[in-house]
Amino acid sequence: MIFEPFSIGDVTFKNRIVRSSIGGRMAYYDGTVNNAWKNFELRFAKTGVSAIVSATLNVNPIRWSPLEYPQISDDKFVPPLREAIAAIQAEDCRYIIQIGDGGSHVQTSLFSQPQDGYGPSPGFDLLYGYRTRRTEMTVADIEQTVHEFGQAARRVRETGADGIEITASKGYLIHQFLNPAINRRRDRYGGSVERRFRLLREVVEEVRRRVGDDFLLGVRISARDRNRLPLNLRWPITWPPRTYLEGNDIGVYARYARWLRDLGVDYLHVSNGYGFINPGETPGRFPIDEARQFANSTRHLSAKAAFRAAIFNVLPRPLLDRIMNIGWTTGEAANLDDARRLRAESGLPVIANGGFQRRSVVQDALASGACDLVSMARPLLANPDLVELFRRGREAPDRPCTLCNRCAMRTTLFPLGCYEPLRFDSSADMEAQILDWSARPDVPEALPWEPAGTAPPPRTGQGEKAFARAPSR
Template identity: 55%
Template structure:
């Protein structure tokens, strides 16, 4: 691993890791929307969306893709892309080429939502597979999750490895495995959702075993010379008692809080020992959650999301009904607890991982202001910063920072998180109408342009 970092790097300094050069220290974080056909093949809208951020004048160092599914059944949400078969390589390769032609590095993130699969055309038993059997009111649509058999685990490990091979075949600069967001690997890591008594559950080392096998097999498939990172949650928090997750586990602190930093730092050290090239650090468990997407509570969006899945199970129907009945003011003051904006929310965690593992670290969540981005880099908390919502709101954010002017829209991202939840049913874009002078027409225009071909 060859990482170069100046003593006090600035936002616009390049960064190199494993031969991949990022032209600045800011990456576009994973942003997914309905940009694939129902079979999982990316649409031209996906390519146009990614190219928009890659434009040289936007100065971004690189782009990390949305979570691309490794399993044919579980893609999440519906109309996110898949890499579960060789036939998906070609269309993604075309988009990757378009991004790289603009001088921007591109990393493909792969993952499996497991029991947190949000949406589906029709109910599928495979969408409930997880570490253990149980009930989770907020995440996933199946009534209950089902514990994976050792055979199913082995199949999943193989699917990660095959998908990683396909990532390399697309021409992307690197592959990132998500062990965060409450997705399948995270369900194995989290002691509240992993109650297994076999070699994949119990102690942290055993809960880590699925991730370890995935890392070993992915590395075997892609070779030692290919950039390989892992997205990891620094603390789970688990969002109890607001989420109902059953049965409880002992000790109760595991049920309430899941992994804490002491344990996840061990995961980080083990990943470093396994030869992972970088870590991408966020926090929280589940998408969306208040730690991973710091900001306002997106109640209306959650309602929309829940209603879009209500046909899939009894749980999903009850969940939608409850959210339809609760008045917004009551939901805001109860379900919205813990939702608040924290600048550079995970930079402190990133610093701990950087110190403990000596690996290059990407910090994710709550970056928009120049001083906040520059501060995290200058203080050595991270090597790179990944930005999601503020770049969705203003793709020219970094250029505006460089030119010391407001972005072209004149309005910063408000971290209202409406975009996170509306992506399940609506095209990707910014849904805070206040940013568009309360003009729905202007907001719709922006949403159309978000994935339009803007090439001259």
């Protein structure tokens, strides 16, 4: 089934594998996409995926994290996106733009600014966001957010993209409103399951009004919040404890899925967990060294950020590794059972996400009816030819993604690519593949991707010394 076409509305996917949302510093300082971004996306289109879901393009011009991530908060961003998307579609690859607002989970900024702490209710969260305290949004703030999503949706259609996906996961603003431990409001936007859903409902209605009934509209949604993972310090403690530790369960999200169907949503993109990164959204390992790098890069932005950096620098690495990896697993198809439940409850087409990279696992997920398409990002970043390997009948690449999550944490600081030393023969080879990702496609590459089973030529020199010192798992 992997290579059978599938249609949602008027959009046909040539196979069942979708490149999931993955972000990086590939835009100009003002958020305008550039050729590095276009060439990065083109690499996936050229290697056989049926569709690409973009990084989360910011709808708010202030809550923007970090610099050099793509924006869609102004009309000026449309023409460069339109040009790049046309080139991607010329490779018989559909392009879906994901839009969102990080809310109080905005992680970096040029200077600390109050708007980066906006959320449904006041509170403290050590792991996510850089502002020391979360600030409660007014009703006027919420109404402005709905307007911004609508305007972003209009721009998405003007780019010529094939569809739009609303981010209601990853702990971003909409997800914060859905989560009962984070949203403690008592007005029309909080206090019950229905009222916590109101922001998402208003956003979906406004987006649909702006793009029309004939435009593909999906929602990226978590199937469970699992607030307790990864280990975090969050205040205030809410009652009952299960709400504080778990947030919404699959039963609540099944209701949300049915309501989204009734609102005219065309598909669900199902992941898991609350916040990015977390064991449900990015199963594998918590990347201690990369988390330390990130914490040090943002420590100047607030007292909380400075304290967080101190923890990552003072505590011994083995202890941090043991603490932060509580609850993390490396299982494939981590969210498949929940995707199956939401598909059955809603009757909508479902894209499943969460650690897929073996042919038989993808095939079984599709054949069992648990989902209609499978999305992945890290495995494709590690092995760009993965779809072609599946087409040739290969079960897995010789050097599969280890789900180390180094790439997920490095996106705010470094070029996108695979940073797992265990997958390369030398640091020089690893660096060459990373820098090659967004190279001009018409320029001969210094180090082409090696065919499966072919080891790159040996290299010697200083790079090998640095590589030997790299931490491994």
